[in-house]
Amino acid sequence: MTTVAAASHTAHAHHDDRSFIKKYIFSTDHKIIGIQFLFLSLFFLLVGGFLAMQIRWQLGFPGKPMPGGSLLPETMAPGGVILPEYYIQLVTMHGTFMVFFAIMLLLVGVYANFLIPLKIGAHDMAFPRINMASFWSAFAAGGVMLASMYVPEGAARAGWTMYAPLSAREDLSGAALGQQLWSVSIILFGLSSVLGSLNYITTVINNRAPGMTWFRMPLSIWALFITAILGLLAVPVLAGAAIMLLFEQVLGTHFFDPAAGGQVLLWQHLFWFFGHPEVYILILPAMGIASDLIANGSRKPIFGYHSMVFAICGIAFLGWIVWGHHMFVSGMNPTLGSSFMVSTLLIAVPSAIKVFNWMGTMWRGNLRFHVPMLHGVGFVAMFTIGGLSGIFMAATPVDMFIHDTYFIVAHIHYVLFGGSLFAIFGAIVYWFPKMFGRMMNEGWGKVHFWLTMLFYNMTFFPMHNLGMAGHMRRLYDPNIYDFLKPLQPLNTFISISAFLLFGSQIIFFVNFWWSMFKGKKAPLNPWEDNGLEWTLPSPAPHGNWETPPTVYRGPYEFSVPGMSEDYLPQTKKLPTDREPAMTPAHGH
């Protein structure tokens, strides 16, 4: 009874006597660790974007001196003109930073950490010190990766997929230390990811509040939980492959060297056995978050909650048996291509279920277009394009034509930018008050959303056309080919759009920092949501709840008939509710 008031009062009374270092640097508080991950991953998002701008300069204006390019050393851009060897470092590091250090950390670093204990009613993670170790190993991994750009021959240059033997042999790639540091960084990153995943899985299984049954968990938590299982099983494969690659680079082993009995395709199998689950690690949490945002914005229960949970599980399961679709033209046995095609096409089914259920959630709703809702709807609209374009590449004969062209570049950006990043922007705005106690500016948030939506589509949609025309990836200067010369105006248009897209993100960054210090003070429950975290003060205190809240229902009870308000918190006890039989699994 009166859980809301009781929880917030006791939390206020909680006395916090930790030193500054223990509180903000080597913190074991999941919320502080989440915020640390947020700063780290936003930094890498900026770095990745900055690298992308240089790529787009070269493609839009090949051979012209880049503004500010004269600041770069002679070995990268003499006179500001990007060199081919620097260009391939740019594409390699853009992919690496964005996939591993921006999107993945934003989702499973920031939101798994911040949301899981808050949304299941736990004091903290099951293993707070392991959680801290997870952040600091990610920090070290990011530091090593960043440092690799400042060594004499420059950073790794074999593409973010690091295909051997190019990545393994410095005589072929032209970089020794940069390539090795990539491997070292990814090994550290793997450690961080495993530590995090173990924690998330354990916490969700053991530390749920009384009444928080599996099917009362928000879809964001379901998605983060399943993602953690994927991460625990997939990322060690990458780390293992990176260890083999490092041995190849430093100790002279021959795992990937056919002259000595090794197998070139082994790297691709290992990489994509990790890499495809990784794709779902990068999108499932975004799907879960978008579900929370859309239900709140629509003021309606999630349409087909159980289907949504099973679709998450289905995508995660299928994610293990589709890795060969990255290898249709790799020389792998073509019969395997047939089976990988079928499993890949089947992923369209749970993905379609999710899209239709989001639409079902909005259907006959009472849609409030706050900034997180805009991003949620934007997510559905853009993820749909990314999902549909995937079908082209799943069909093996069509893939033979569009494989390794800009079509795949368009596809991955529709999923990871249009999908994941839109959900992330929504999440940042949505949980900002619980993180920092203030609201982000609504008006500027909307400006940022609309400009991003516009310039994002202007940047990435025409890439489908580039791919259809046969434009290969990772070309320093496509004008070498006569058949690509007519595409130069399109490339220039894409580059200008990309600069505008990057520029629009300044609005977000300014809004983020300004709101942190000057934003409107946030009330307890600014979005009128049902989740447990909204019963806590903004920002949420250390230790979250003095006594764990009791949960009486699922998280999406909006617009319940007969209620005066259009939301019904999970902790609010109605006369008809029974006390849950479940006792707290953890000793409070």
Next chain:
Amino acid sequence: MAWWLPAQASTFAGSIDKGFLAILIITGITFVLVEVGLIVFVIRYRARPGRKAHYTHGSTPAEVIWTAIPAVTMVILGIASNGLWVKIKGRSSVPAGAYTIGVHAKQFEWWFTYPGPDGKLGRVKQSLIDKTSNPTGLDPDDPASKDDIVVRNQLHVPTGHPVVLYLSAEDVIHSFYVPQFRVRQDAVPGLEIRVWFEATVPGNYELGCSMLCGMGHYKMRAQVFAHTQADFDTWAADRAAKAKGEGTS
């Protein structure tokens, strides 16, 4: 039409484009349904004072419908695509009597070996490769290698007659790609990979490397000459005679 699919110049280019267009239609319909649906919902169900959302947790018939339709569509698409895939890439897909050409890829050039009058490619050995005198590692002890013609960065093929390529890579992975033929296949160190096509339209095309293979990846380009059968025979005889002349002088 520089922003659309390139011209078709091989026997299976048309079928691949049909597959592409079929998927474009399926995805196009879905795209319109979803995006128009979203726009309609956004306008129609926007919050207004006094409105309340319809309270529902979902509908099983709806779930069944939107599970079944994509599932059936995808299975049909999979079966249809697989037929074409087996025809193009299947183990026994290479047409009998196809003209054989060896393709050797290395940073950052393409070497083509034509079989000469005997119609047979000579044996190659990685250990015999020499940058200047023997770029593809042809084994002089193999009698079939005597009349082989080795050409850098120029692929000559007949039209109206299937061609089978034996792809090899010397250093890193490269990828053989001729957009107008709709053909792409990686060349992988340690593997010999067959890929076939039949050019239909005589003309000059470009062959590009479509797998990042190092800093010169972007300029790893070769010219493709699709000749009429008569022109091709003349070219081959001409090169064979030239090679013979060089050999005896």
